[in-house]
Amino acid sequence: MEILRVENLSKTYGDGETAVTALNHISFSVQKGEFVAIIGPSGSGKSTLLHILGGVDTPTSGKVIVDHTDIYEMDETALAIFRRRQIGLIYQFFNLIPVLNVEENITLPLLLDGREVNQDNLTNIVEILGLQQRLKHLPNQLSGGQQQRVSIGRALINTPAIVLADEPTGNLDSKNSADVISLLKKLHKERNQTLIIITHDENIALQADRIISIQDGMISKDEVIRR
């Protein structure tokens, strides 16, 4: 089942002589439960792509269809609500809220929706992430790897249709990187979670089921390495 389809996506920054084409007519689709890595050198347009997939940036032209919904046909409010219910984002620099503790950070998307926290689901996620002992800590009392795990929890609490990760290990040492990646793999397997991860590290990309290489705003290679 198709969960994400990108049609003829282009993004140009600036105009006239200073125009920079970050994405140049990109099309691809992702099935539910796939683990896709998008790789490319810096400046290739991969982060722009992820931001557009996540509904954080708007494309110049083209469509992004997440779970049968064209996300750029919606108005701002609907998009914001759609985003917090259907898309989980993981950033390189965690983007946790410093004044909220771990539990509050993880359940933030639920609180924004004005709904109760399902304790079973929370316990389940916290256990997978290995954060049982850290629930009441503030982000600055945690190591980088732990902070990234909190942000993974935050991305998953709403059982989103897709999880997008932008260089999730870019700010971590190799040991913590390995932990975070194996965690993402485990979540992908156990919850059949669709996962799109952006990286410039080929070692990490090789953990995925499929690698899409981007160069100069275009897809240069799209290969399935595991089925």
Added chain:
Amino acid sequence: MIKNKSIWALFTCCAVISIIGTSVIWMMDWKAGVVAFATLSLLFLCFFLFTLKRFRDIKKLSDYLASVYSGQPTMDIRDNREGELSILKNDIYKVTLTLSELSVHLKKDKLYLAETLSNISHQLKTPLTSMFVMADLLNDPSLPREKREQFVGNILNQLKRIEWLVTSLLKLSKIDVQSVTFKKELVSVKKLVDRALEPLLIPMELKDQQLTMSCDHNLMVTVDENWTVEAILNVIKNGIEHTPAGGRIAISCEETPLYTRMIITDSGEGIGPEDAPYIFERFYKGKNSGPDSIGIGLAMSKSILQSQSADIFMESQLGVGTKCTIKFFKQMV
């Protein structure tokens, strides 16, 4: 909504309170009474309309669930608004979607199981039939001695084939349910190849095939030795079977920053483009497969390798030969 008792109770309560209130005000001053009556009537109308709308929304959801229940495809009922009803719609959508996806998976699994069963029975049936025939022939007391020996030999061959099939299937199913724990042993690639070649040297000699090997003894990988030897053995065996007498088999190993690669090439008949995508599928038999082929050796190799962060790829050119690459990815996670 009309049948809903709680709504009636609410309406009656409100009506009684407003009638009492209006009458009291009416008695104080009839003009104020008229105003109060009008205001309350309007409030009633608003209240009624809003309740009606809410109930309609709920009814829509229940209609939607009924249609999903009766097997209609799920449709998008999310409206991406704030509020409990919108959250409910969103959650119902997610649940129905997950359920329909599960049912698709189940159907696929069922189909796969049926196919596998029919494949296995087919594979068992052929040797059984031939053994029946031979047992029948053996029954004849006047059968000459050399004929008898030939038939018994045939039966033994068929039995060996069945035994191989059954053990392989058992191994495969063990890998499938992940009850095999693959050990993590540091082994040299050369040792793996040597062990895999051991039982194959005689068939190669019989077919007068040339073997060239260039594997550095110091090249190490972390895998389960016995299982990996089996995987490599199946691949080389496949190459030998599809290479004519006097052909060449070459094995080479090299290391890249990401993986250690083993390349096994043969100068055989090659795999046609119509077969190429399926050669690793269970029970798949290509155009060129031998009469005794079952189509399980390569499938098993792939299962074994993929279970231990390795993978296998095949490229082939008809009439030129086949190149099989096994990649052992360097352990990162």
